[in-house]
Amino acid sequence: MTKSKLTEIRWHGRGGQGAVTSAELVAQAAIGEGKYAQAFPSFSPERRGAPVMAFNRINPDEPIRTRAEVDQPDVVLIMDPNLLSILDATSGLKEGGTVIINTKKSVEQVRKDFGISARLALVDANTIAQETLGVLIVNTTMIGAMIKATGVISSESIKEPFEKRFGRLAERNIKALERAVEETKIGEWLEMAKAKTKEKPGTKGELSWKEIEIGCFITKPGNSVEIKTGDWKSRRPEFDFDKCNKCTLCYFFCPEGCIAKTKDGYFEADLFYCKGCGICATECPKDAITMVEEAK
Amino acid sequence: MTKREGLEVSIAVADAAMLSDVDVVSAYPITPQTHIVEHLAELVANGELKAAYIPVESEHSAMSACLGASAIGARTFTATASQGLELMHEVLYVASAMRFPIVMAVANRALSAPISIWGDHSDVMATRDVGWIQIFVENGQEAVDNVICAFRMGEDKRVLLPVMIHLDGFVLTHVIEPIELPDKKDVDRFLPPFKYPLPLDPEKPVTMGAFGQPFIYTEVKWAQEINLEKSKDVILEVWQEFGKAFGRQYSPIEQYQTDGAKVLLLTMGSYSETAMVAVDKMRNDGKEVGLLKLRLWRPFPYEELRESIKSAEILIVLDRAISFGGPGGPVCSEVKAALYGGEKQPKVVGFVGGLGGRDITMSGFEEMINRGIEIARTGSKREFEIYGVRE
Numbered sequence: 141m142t143k144s145k146l147t148e149i150r151w152h153g154r155g156g157q158g159a160v161t162s163a164e165l166v167a168q169a170a171i172g173e174g175k176y177a178q179a180f181p182s183f184s185p186e187r188r189g190a191p192v193m194a195f196n197r198i199n200p201d202e203p204i205r206t207r208a209e210v211d212q213p214d215v216v217l218i219m220d221p222n223l224l225s226i227l228d229a230t231s232g233l234k235e236g237g238t239v240i241i242n243t244k245k246s247v248e249q250v251r252k253d254f255g256i257s258a259r260l261a262l263v264d265a266n267t268i269a270q271e272t273l274g275v276l277i278v279n280t281t282m283i284g285a286m287i288k289a290t291g292v293i294s295s296e297s298i299k300e301p302f303e304k305r306f307g308r309l310a311e312r313n314i315k316a317l318e319r320a321v322e323e324t325k326i327g328e329w330l331e332m333a334k335a336k337t338k339e340k341p342g343t344k345g346e347l348s349w350k351e352i353e354i355g356c357f358i359t360k361p362g363n364s365v366e367i368k369t370g371d372w373k374s375r376r377p378e379f380d381f382d383k384c385n386k387c388t389l390c391y392f393f394c395p396e397g398c399i400a401k402t403k404d405g406y407f408e409a410d411l412f413y414c415k416g417c418g419i420c421a422t423e424c425p426k427d428a429i430t431m432v433e434e435a436k
Numbered sequence: 437m438t439k440r441e442g443l444e445v446s447i448a449v450a451d452a453a454m455l456s457d458v459d460v461v462s463a464y465p466i467t468p469q470t471h472i473v474e475h476l477a478e479l480v481a482n483g484e485l486k487a488a489y490i491p492v493e494s495e496h497s498a499m500s501a502c503l504g505a506s507a508i509g510a511r512t513f514t515a516t517a518s519q520g521l522e523l524m525h526e527v528l529y530v531a532s533a534m535r536f537p538i539v540m541a542v543a544n545r546a547l548s549a550p551i552s553i554w555g556d557h558s559d560v561m562a563t564r565d566v567g568w569i570q571i572f573v574e575n576g577q578e579a580v581d582n583v584i585c586a587f588r589m590g591e592d593k594r595v596l597l598p599v600m601i602h603l604d605g606f607v608l609t610h611v612i613e614p615i616e617l618p619d620k621k622d623v624d625r626f627l628p629p630f631k632y633p634l635p636l637d638p639e640k641p642v643t644m645g646a647f648g649q650p651f652i653y654t655e656v657k658w659a660q661e662i663n664l665e666k667s668k669d670v671i672l673e674v675w676q677e678f679g680k681a682f683g684r685q686y687s688p689i690e691q692y693q694t695d696g697a698k699v700l701l702l703t704m705g706s707y708s709e710t711a712m713v714a715v716d717k718m719r720n721d722g723k724e725v726g727l728l729k730l731r732l733w734r735p736f737p738y739e740e741l742r743e744s745i746k747s748a749e750i751l752i753v754l755d756r757a758i759s760f761g762g763p764g765g766p767v768c769s770e771v772k773a774a775l776y777g778g779e780k781q782p783k784v785v786g787f788v789g790g791l792g793g794r795d796i797t798m799s800g801f802e803e804m805i806n807r808g809i810e811i812a813r814t815g816s817k818r819e820f821e822i823y824g825v826r827e
Binding site for chain 1 (some may be wrong): 531534535536596633634641642643644646648649652653654656657658659662
């Protein structure tokens with residue numbers, strides 16, 4: 141089989157995590173190397189915390205014509221490990237393709253927990269980002285993991301786009317990226333892994349044109365209660381009732397309206413809907429709410 | 437017993453809406469539609485018509501108010517023209533996509549600039565693709581009859597679509613002519629009360645006009661297209677029923693003097709009547725000329741068109757609008773497209789004329805037909821010609 145020189149990359153992140161920026165920087169680095177490249181987001185309403193996708197195509201020799209979303213990637217990046225429980229990371233992955241995950245787990249553990257037998261590249265991007273940048277923004281760290289796992293662009297060529305984008309913060313981001321290049325662990329492609337050509341998440345079981353209600357009306361309105369927006373969060377609030385003075389501020393400030401009174405008069409968030417925005421923790425005058433990492 | 441009365445067509449159109457028991461009228465006055473909505477306001481104010489008349493600040497709002505009214509299941513009527521139709525343009529798409537059977541009389545008028553209050557079909561053609569059923573009438577009686585039919589067509593459960601009735605500004609709206617207004621009880625029998633299947637109702641809530649993501653939008657649009665295509669069967673059925681009940685029969689393409697006609701002229705709206713006179717004269721002179729009157733503009737009557745041109749060698753199409761920089765008038769290019777690839781194809785010659793209220797007289801039609809025959813034989817340097825322009 142002659143291998144195409146085209147590399148197709150699919151980024152899975154959450155709104156606000158920088159998946160789109162990552163894709164853009166990677167494309168700029170590739171273009172800077174004289175290659176042809178493309179970066180674009182999955183066009184949709186922007187919602188902080190909601191699962192989002194971004195895409196890259198890189199070809200060293202030929203212009204890229206396809207503008208469709210990447211449905212058969214060579215590389216999949218998972219910026220938030222919690223996404224693994226709500227989407228199929230390996231959907232459409234080409235044979236020999238790589239899944240790069242931000243996780244503290246070992247290769248064996250990821251294989252066991254998520255049944256991924258494809259080639260793996262794992263990096264604890266949260267720790268690196270926190271220690272190097274002081275904030276939990278992992279996009280530049282994930283680029284480092286990708287450079288290590290694929291070599292599709294070089295660590296050198298990413299520097300200029302970083303400088304243009306981040307200015308004085310570029311240096312720290314380069315440091316985070318370089319640390320990721322060093323620390324990323326690779327688990328090779330297992331023979332049992334087969335390329336899957338499954339549909340994209342969200343396109344299964346949808347209505348045919350014959351089944352659509354008059355005027356595309358929704359006869360079961362208010363069905364947003366069924367949407368588990370709790371899937372969007374990377375951090376969750378923990379309520380310390382010993383500190384709580386029942387002032388109700390968290391209840392009033394919660395933009396999701398998911399905080400409710402317990403029978404003892406304290407307050408708690410419904411984690412099915414809580415998006416982990418942290419407003420309750422910021423507003424709490426008694427520091428009774430702490431945001432903790434969702435990642436298990 | 438109904439009797440023929442001398443009525444201004446606008447007044448008769450408003451009366452037809454009253455006979456149809458409209459519940460809500462929302463409109464903004466614009467020449468030459470004004471008399472229609474003024475008369476409706478008068479009827480409501482006098483208590484003759486038990487309906488809500490919603491005065492608004494623009495046509496955009498008029499159509500928006502109609503959406504709301506129709507959404508609760510009210511029988512809704514409005515009228516507009518020209519710039520007014522264009523101002524409500526984006527809302528027209530919502531009405532058809534949300535399947536609200538609003539009926540609207542359009543007093544066809546030219547578009548600015550320069551300002552012209554007079555008739556042509558530029559306003560209609562700009563709303564060609566909005567998903568409404570669109571019917572052209574050529575006299576006051578047809579306007580009355582088709583307003584009544586429009587409610588029954590649009591409200592049919594198999595259809596649920598808004599309907600535009602196109603009547604030429606001034607040439608129809610402001611003319612007094614004999615019109616037979618049907619008896620109220622006959623209209624009641626013909627037009628059952630409107631019952632929208634999924635109205636806005638606090639007891640049984642529905643969400644209307646929600647977000648359509650890429651995974652569903654194509655299906656929604658295809659369902660809409662198939663629905664509009666299939667509405668033709670119901671339109672034919674309603675015209676049949678109307679014919680039985682009232683003795684006046686309508687069809688998507690009406691043929692006049694077409695037997696053995698080698699040359700056909702195709703027109704729409706009020707100019708069809710003048711063209712009939714011209715065809716009569718040419719027939720008397722021994723010329724094998726006939727007339728096709730395109731009444732149903734949307735859904736486009738493909739089969740009927742193909743059927744009606746079978747014996748013709750030349751088909752001359754008159755458009756009362758220009759598709760600037762395009763292949764000719766919108767009607768002519770659609771007719772050409774409908775005939776393309778058919779077994780028997782006449783030579784199609786396109787004219788644009790009657791713009792901004794410019795009359796085409798009987799002899800004018802004769803001249804146009806003769807020029808059309810000449811072009812069909814010798815060709816023209818242009819894709820289409822304009823009739824009556826000063827060099």
